[in-house]
Amino acid sequence: MTTSKVPFWRCVPKEGAGRFLLPIMPAATVGPEGAPHVMGGVALAALIDAMELESELPLQYAHVQFLSPTQHVEELEISCEQCGGGRAIAQYAASAHVNGRPTHRASAALGAREPSEQTLFAEMPDVPAPDESEERAHTYPVAPGGLLDQMDYRIAAEDNARGLQAIWTRSRAGFAVDAAWLAIISDFFLGAHPGARGPGSSSLDAMLRFVQPCEPGWVLSVTDFGAYSRGVVHGSARHFSEGGRLLAISSQSGVLPRTPQASSEA
Structure with missing residues (x-):
């Protein structure tokens, strides 16, 4: 098990306005040994990092579309610009x-209207604490040193009939729980239900609405699957600090694993 001590989604500025480079570290990838690809949440985190660096403003929301494969990619070239x-x-x-x-491809809003008073309507559900929750291995294939080596993962609650799951995750390196880290953990959406796991499943898009950061530690992600329809799953999640404060809201659509079709006799 190899844990990265360097934030593996941090971008490097290039010459020219709005241009950045993300060197791909093993920690940024999932997939079986010999066929790693960049985790979608890591790509979203890198795009957020680039836009925050370019704008010098904090994220409000970001939406990303996953357009084409990233197997064996060594670096991502990132460009961003203000459009309104x-x-x-x-x-x-x-x-x-x-x-x-x-x-x-991503779109986002950054900044803040101040002064403002915070009101949190969402409440964290009553679930077992991390040390009382079941420790379970991820279902995602990953090579040693990949993304899943970077975090602890525990099941707090699961109701497959209702499409609900609550999981605790924590950075093993103690990374800050900021917009980028929440983007990464929000992308474990497809693993929240057995029907969405398996070969052939892939995310189409991801949305993160960022509320606030918290101190490094456990985050509870409560995923609510809305529907399976036309071979695609749609759902959302809320992410809470261990103390119960809402940190972010995310949503995603993903292609479901292929269902083997019954053979027909000629």
């Missing part, structure tokens, strides 16, 4: 490419 907004909130667009091939 007002005095307090800036609207941004960003994209990632590999050798000119688009792999991700």
